[in-house]
Amino acid sequence: MLAKTNPSKHIDISSSLYFSAIASSFVPIEFYDYRPADIHLPNLKSAFGDLQKLPFPSESVQSLSCMHVIEHIGLGRYGDLMDYDGDLKAIKELIRVLAPAGNLFFVTPIGHKARIVFNAHRIYTKEQIVNYFDELELEEFSLISEHWEDGGIVINPNKALIERQSYGCGCFWFKKGVK
Template sequence: MKHFAQRWVSAIVDWRRVVSLRYLPQFAVDWFTFRRQAGDWVVKAADSYPCLADRLPTTPFDPHYFYQGNWLARRLARAKPAQHVDIGSSVLTMGVLSAHVPTIFVDYRPLMVRQSGLSCVAADINHLPFADRSVASLSCLHVIEHIGLGRYGDPINPDGACLAAMELQRLIGDSGTLYLSTPIGRERVCFNAHRVFSPATILSLFAQLELTRFSYVSDDGAFYDDVSPTSVPQLEYGCGFFEFQRRS
């Protein structure tokens, strides 16, 4: 019940911002100090923009998203595909990767940008606009766990993740590669945020392809590269990075 209450309260209240209010007195001291030393700079209270939640001893980051972007970039740097297709992953990651690899980015909610090397397409992951076995390099990072939960306006469908897995496999051509990440750990549905899968479940969902490489992020945010899925300890909310290939 404790975690249940925490999740519901956090959906309404940003605790990081509430806790950061303790830095308000220091903000006032810093503002007056800066104003006295500002010289020709105009410093008005009406223009103030308090960023109280950023006064931290180290730079915060999300281990899942940090490591999965790094993982994919390094894999593509080695593979050097002529073109890459991504389904719904981090737009920041895709924006950077498209500087080095021509990328088609597909999302249920269209990305309205213009950038050389990046083509944006609006589509449902369960009905992708590509021919069978036509894609040589495909990624889908931290996406399939959301499908069918309605979080992003998509239709409710308990089988959404399974259907997405079938559709992703349909696209992979002979010797083609799929880079996939998703939460791993104690299997469950955290409606309507995401699902959590065991590594074995992901392998069964993508049985048409062969696993060629596996890495993961543990509950404490540590990254384990190129290990066996069977070596993963019991996790609550880790992240698995699966590299699949269709053998010709």
């Protein structure tokens, strides 16, 4: 999606450092994490960032990703404070900083039933995530099924396939409308 949208700069919030390092080969990346990475690459900047208080003005980020992070916020697994609604606060921050016409690439566990696996992570339903990001437009939804026989990444999966998931990987591409 980054290659497809081709931003002049991309900001990643706490996703895998591997992703940011590799993607920085074709787009400048700023990687923000509670634990900044000590890595030095020409197109990669790493700095401290708290997902519940992002260091950006409102509506200032054109290209943003947060992959496999939200499900951990507020559960204390990574030394963060316990906060049952920590994930929802972090989602509001992502929406706040996303610029009009900006792209958000968001990845989180998806299943047929929402639940918290304490203190590891949350699993959401697709509908929950779409509702949490109701201020944004869903451009595309893809699923990486937990069942290998489903064939890797399935773009716009049917409801039956989503309902088969206990711990699938939901990949959302959201866009903020222009006012």
